[in-house]
Amino acid sequence: MIKTELDINSNDNSLFVTVQCNNRCLMCSQPPLNRDDIDLLFERNLAIIESAPFELTDIGITGGEPTLLGDKLFLLIEKVKEKLPEAQIHVLSNGRAFSNRDYVKKLATVGGDRLLLGIPLHSDYLHDHDYIAQAVGSYNETVKGLYNLAEFNIRIELRIVINKINYQRLPQLSNFIYKNLPFVTHISFMGLEDTGYSIKNHERVWIDPIDFQIQLEKAVINLATWGLDVSIFNLPLCSLPSSLHEFARKSISDWKVKYLEECRLCSVKDICCGLFATSKGEYKVTPLLYM
DSSP: OOOSSOOTTOSOOEEEOOSOOSOOOTTOSSOOOOOOOHHHHHHHHHHHHHTSOTTOOEEEEESSOGGGGTHHHHHHHHHHHHHOTTOEEEEEOOSGGGGSHHHHHHHHHHHGGGEEEEEEOOOSSHHHHHHHHTOTTHHHHHHHHHHHHHHTTOEEEEEEEOOTTTGGGHHHHHHHHHHHOTTOSEEEEEOOOOSTHHHHTHHHHOOOGGGGHHHHHHHHHHHHHTTOOEEEESOOGGGSOGGGGGGBOOOSOGGGEEOOGGGGGOTTGGGSOOEETTOOSOOOOOOOOOO
């Protein structure tokens, strides 16, 4: 969704900067296009920032792949810092461009402690990551980028979108993160939004959340026990074992959340993230009502 203005009352204030991306992730909810849109959207986003509420505390930069803007990304960040002095800036990126140390150094100079980079790591296993990203070499570039970001003290949110390809290795991935990436600020396990490329690749990527409870529980409890900050996004409470409820966040954007008829009777509806209204497939989660 391309926003034309930012709303102080919304939980999703993001600048959409391009439809282009150098990955083709099998479950991407915003399939990339080869469209020359960077300059047009850049000017539009400058105007959006100019008119944004001064009190805004969080703003996202997303796409597509924001680093394809090159130096224009730095200009956009500088504009946000100038006009929205209280806002934290959350950039969603595949992380590959950060394998260039000079690029990261400049990013650190521009963004400082206002930045949080949300970067997906699909698996601890190189071939699974590259297959999910549909980009050979993406794993090595992303991991190198994570180390470069850490060198310059840029905060990192590691994002794991759970799917049929990677769910069995979630415990091994948690161990990999603890041993090799302990510097990340936060780890987010995320439910799949069944739209975009996920529709085309449904049989390859979709798995009922009930079927990965065991692996997710092991991964999350491991990381929490080891002292890392971990959360679960986009998965309703009824799809999670009770041991994981404290990690679940009410996370789905306000413009694309829905609740089933069964949810009406649930006493924890107000703190549950609900379901994606944008998902095209039929929900297979069996509600476990908490009365």
